[in-house]
Amino acid sequence: MDTKILDIYDLKREFKMGTETVRALKGITFDVSTGEFLTIMGSSGSGKTTMLNILGCLDKPTDGIYKLDGVDITTLSKDELARFRNTKIGFVFQAYNLLPRTSALENVELPLLYNNTIGAKERRERALHALESVKLADRMDHTPNQLSGGQQQRVAIARALVNEPVMILADEATGNLDTRTSYEIMSLMQELNQKDGKTIVFVTHEPDIAAFSSRTITLRDGRLQRDTINSNPRSAREALATFPETDDY
Amino acid sequence: MNLVNLIRLAWRALHRNKLRAFLTMLGIIIGVASVITMMSIGEGSKQSIQTSISSMGSNMITIMPSSNTPGVQMAGSNIHSLTLADVKALKKDANYITTISPLASSNGQVIKGALNWSTTIQGASPEYLEIRKLSLKDGIVFSENDVRSSAKVCLLGQTVVDNLFAKGEDPIGKIIRFKKIPLQVIGILVSKGQSNFGQDQDDIIIAPYTTVMKRILATTYIQDIYASATSEAETDKATDEIKTILRETHKIRADQDDDFTIRTMAELIKMLSSTTGMMTTLLTAVAGISLVIGGIGIMNIMYVSVTERTREIGLRMSIGARGVDILMQFLIEAILISITGGVIGVVLGVSSSLIVASVLNWPTVISESSIILSFIVCAFTGVFFGYYPAQKASLLDPIEALRYE
Ligand SMILES: Nc1ncnc2c1ncn2[C@@H]1O[C@H](COP(=O)(O)OP(=O)(O)OP(=O)(O)O)[C@@H](O)[C@H]1O
Ligand SMILES: [Mg+2]
Numbered sequence: 001m002d003t004k005i006l007d008i009y010d011l012k013r014e015f016k017m018g019t020e021t022v023r024a025l026k027g028i029t030f031d032v033s034t035g036e037f038l039t040i041m042g043s044s045g046s047g048k049t050t051m052l053n054i055l056g057c058l059d060k061p062t063d064g065i066y067k068l069d070g071v072d073i074t075t076l077s078k079d080e081l082a083r084f085r086n087t088k089i090g091f092v093f094q095a096y097n098l099l100p101r102t103s104a105l106e107n108v109e110l111p112l113l114y115n116n117t118i119g120a121k122e123r124r125e126r127a128l129h130a131l132e133s134v135k136l137a138d139r140m141d142h143t144p145n146q147l148s149g150g151q152q153q154r155v156a157i158a159r160a161l162v163n164e165p166v167m168i169l170a171d172e173a174t175g176n177l178d179t180r181t182s183y184e185i186m187s188l189m190q191e192l193n194q195k196d197g198k199t200i201v202f203v204t205h206e207p208d209i210a211a212f213s214s215r216t217i218t219l220r221d222g223r224l225q226r227d228t229i230n231s232n233p234r235s236a237r238e239a240l241a242t243f244p245e246t247d248d249y
Numbered sequence: 250m251n252l253v254n255l256i257r258l259a260w261r262a263l264h265r266n267k268l269r270a271f272l273t274m275l276g277i278i279i280g281v282a283s284v285i286t287m288m289s290i291g292e293g294s295k296q297s298i299q300t301s302i303s304s305m306g307s308n309m310i311t312i313m314p315s316s317n318t319p320g321v322q323m324a325g326s327n328i329h330s331l332t333l334a335d336v337k338a339l340k341k342d343a344n345y346i347t348t349i350s351p352l353a354s355s356n357g358q359v360i361k362g363a364l365n366w367s368t369t370i371q372g373a374s375p376e377y378l379e380i381r382k383l384s385l386k387d388g389i390v391f392s393e394n395d396v397r398s399s400a401k402v403c404l405l406g407q408t409v410v411d412n413l414f415a416k417g418e419d420p421i422g423k424i425i426r427f428k429k430i431p432l433q434v435i436g437i438l439v440s441k442g443q444s445n446f447g448q449d450q451d452d453i454i455i456a457p458y459t460t461v462m463k464r465i466l467a468t469t470y471i472q473d474i475y476a477s478a479t480s481e482a483e484t485d486k487a488t489d490e491i492k493t494i495l496r497e498t499h500k501i502r503a504d505q506d507d508d509f510t511i512r513t514m515a516e517l518i519k520m521l522s523s524t525t526g527m528m529t530t531l532l533t534a535v536a537g538i539s540l541v542i543g544g545i546g547i548m549n550i551m552y553v554s555v556t557e558r559t560r561e562i563g564l565r566m567s568i569g570a571r572g573v574d575i576l577m578q579f580l581i582e583a584i585l586i587s588i589t590g591g592v593i594g595v596v597l598g599v600s601s602s603l604i605v606a607s608v609l610n611w612p613t614v615i616s617e618s619s620i621i622l623s624f625i626v627c628a629f630t631g632v633f634f635g636y637y638p639a640q641k642a643s644l645l646d647p648i649e650a651l652r653y654e
Contacts, residue, residue, distance in 0.1 A: 086569020
């Protein structure tokens, strides 16, 4: 089943700053098939976040074609984009972005609240299920300030999963975490990718994080510099085993 | 997001900032409470004025003498333009008048044994009691015969009784002296208490007008004429009729002013209701101002709230909230603040009107319309002042909002 979930052609994004124009993306072409685990790398300012925002339907390209799941995003209205974000995309941010003073379960439920076809009972069941898949079901009543950074990021991943999106987008999701916790997150990502067949686009700075993915795109100054297939991705679970045991996980 | 979840969300946001929410509501609370209290006091006094006016006879007409000589202003009691002939003429020709009575009154001291009291004696016909809506609690009214014979009889108000007679003593049949004239008490008036203008309506003696005119005042003029119109609504017709008849009997030329003045209860009612109308307008203005101030408070705090929660808004948008979802979230929060403030205000207003009624003994009437009106105005205030902050939130760019520090 080699369906293209993302189809990008000559994508450009320019920011007008007064009289100057910042060209963040200068014509990028690539596509992603269902079930791929893609990492986007590149130095700071190379346009990774700009790219991901467009992929996540938070932003529209200035020029070029972007098709998500066969739909041309550039033709959609604001509300239709919101609907796409709600049903097709799961976001994971560097800063977790959980609602403060709100329990883990309610944080995970949040996307489903904006989907009127899902009732209260189903919402709760699906949120619990998502929390289980990130192994935090026992922490469902905890608020973010009662959770470690790694746990918060796992709650955020559960939130990204709960609407059963066609793809998960992560912008430096391990950027605030230590190596061990980063590996835990990557292990979770690999599991979602391999077991559930989720397509993942993961922006990162670090080559050793990219090593866990099946394909790496490198951006440089708004252009696609390299597109490499990693035929033998490293297993995050095995990498974790090399770390001394702690009882945090 | 559906309405139930939106309300729950807004409720929780307020719950998290209880003190802030309360302080924001304060303007609305004070506004609504004061409006309800003042309206209940206003309505109460309006109703009590109305009942006391109708107890005085809402169809009552008073004719007083006045000067029609330009440049010469005299006090009414010094003008002698009304006579018994006028009463007779009105009795004969007026169709819109049911009863009529002349009035000749005199102030002076009344003595009974060792006790004395300063009061007013009113000389009138027996119909006077009917016009003024007075009645007897004891004894009988003097008759037409008494009038014809200038009989030395009188009726006493309760205040006069209290000041001249010992407790338990029966005044009926006793003789009192007014300006040395002995009068036999034949009846006692039912107490009417104070009038709206603070007069003691029980401090009177009523006697036949002939008795007062001949024996006490020694005059042929009368001071006032009291009459009852056929109904309150026909007071104006009665007034016109009286005017025509009196101008004829007084032989007043067309270019001359009247030498009498006609006052009606209908006029007084109109005046009082215009006063209450003015008061209502004033209250509405006060209410409007306090609600606007309360509304601005809400607007202010909603802007703060939107700014504080910029990242939250960005996040909600990134997981699929539409602009309208964000708009509703903040709008409902604003409405919830104003309506909660309104509820507290109503409770406070109602209890303070009850307190005013029981402690100060003021008549208060809590009208449902004032409560319903307050609610509607509160909801409107919430929508009006909450809309702009909510719209600002809904128009945020999700990327920028997520990046907001
Ligand atoms: N809203 C914006 N307005 C103007 N310029 C922008 C805006 N967003 C991004 N840029 C510019 O676009 C370029 C790419 O930015 P982007 O955030 O995509 O980089 P990045 O690869 O994510 O960097 P980093 O690794 O530091 O996060 C930068 O030069 C940046 O200044
Ligand atoms: Mg970035």
